[in-house]
Amino acid sequence: MRSVVLLRRGDVVEAHDGDGGAVTRLAREDLAGFVAAREPDRPRWVWDDATRWYPGLLAAGVRVERCTDLRLCHAVLRRSAHVDQDLLVGPDTEGWDALAPTTADEPALFALDDPADRLDPLAELARQQAALAASPERGRLGLLLAAESAGALVAAELQHAGMPWRADVHDRLLSDLLGPRPVTGQRPAELERLLPEIRAAFGQPAMNPDSPTGLLASLQAAGLAVTDTRQWTLAELEHPGIEPLLRYKQLSHLFSTNGWAWIDQWVSGGRFRPSYQPAGSTTGRWSSNGGGALSIPVQVRPAAV
Incomplete structure (x- = not known):
């Protein structure tokens, strides 16, 4: 199986055929067409990090079957007790150690000052191949590296396709639990309803369940011997205010992590x-x-329907 190593050189992409073959230089806008034309030959695309290359190809309607994700493979090999670590050392090893994936809200390919641009994928591929060949567990390690790289493709395709999500159903579920969507900066109606009940039960008119330090002080002032406000800690306490407080914390967590702001940010x-x-x-x-x-x-x- 022939591999093709992709790397950036400024605004140009270089495609190096495996085993010292031809080098094709492309403008970045021509990359998707080049990959689509080569994909029927089933090459293994080698790149520094799939999150920097594959989302753009998917957006252009191009899928690939195989890749080697050097970032993920580097992490596996660096942590393996079955690899001679000296074989992985090079001038840019620290850069590979520190390389992080890009995310949906970050630019990927051709981003300004991308740390990946300071790395040498060709040299890293050679080091990884040498380390794998010298390993007594080369068979199992090779399968693991292939699986990690396949996972990189799957992850990008999952993000590209997205999960079916009904914003209207999500809104209805939130409204049933919390009440109507509140104005930004205000509590939902159900939290406002629970608040005076909690304050009265603990005899703390200014008690603020949304402040961990303030809540801890209020609980201690009410005579409860607690050192934190974790849910499992509170659940062990016997006090008439604990049940509404736990309900408040559960709904508040839902509101802050998967409430209406979550819909606005993540569903389109x-x-x-x-x-x-x-x-x-x-x-x-x-x-x-x-x-x-x-x-x-x-x-x-x-x-999720």
């Missing part, structure tokens, strides 16, 4: 388009950058 054209990040967590699991795509609260999941 009937689709929810978060930025998915393969290996985005410290454990290597997927994460999402903004939108909470992997932790949508149960109260609003019916809007």
Whole structure:
């Protein structure tokens, strides 16, 4: 399988055929057409980071079947006990160590002062191939690297396609729980209704459940021996004000994380388009950058229709 390494040189894209083959220089506006023309040959596209290349191709209607995401592969190899780390060291190794993905609200390809432009994908690919070839676990590691790179394509395609999301259903669900959409800066009606009940129960007329430090002080002033205001801590307390307080905190969290502002920011054209990040967590699991795509609260999941 032939690989094609893509890299930026100012406003020009260079496409290097694998094994020291031809080098094609393209204007950035010609990249999508070039990739589309080569894709029937099923090459493996090698790039510094899929988040910098693939979203633009998808926006132009071009999908690819295979890639090598050097950023993700670098992270795997650098953390592997089965790799000779000396084989991965080069002049720009620290840059590869620090390279982060771009997100939906950031410019990607040809962004000004992109740290990826200071890296050498050709040299990094050679180092990764040498490290993999010398590993006693080259078979399993190779599969993992291929899976990580495939995940990079999937993540970009998921973001591009979006998840079906009914803003009107989401609005109705919020209204049923919180009341009508409030004016910016004000609490929803249900929170305003709970507030005097909570204050009366604790005998604290100025109690503010939205302030962690203020809430902690109010609870302690009411004679409760607490050191934090986490939900599981409060749930263990016996006090008539705890039930409405927990209800308030639950609804307040929904309002702040997946309320009407969330709809405005993340839903357009009937689709929810978060930025998915393969290996985005410290454990290597997927994460999402903004939108909470992997932790949508149960109260609003019916809007995903």
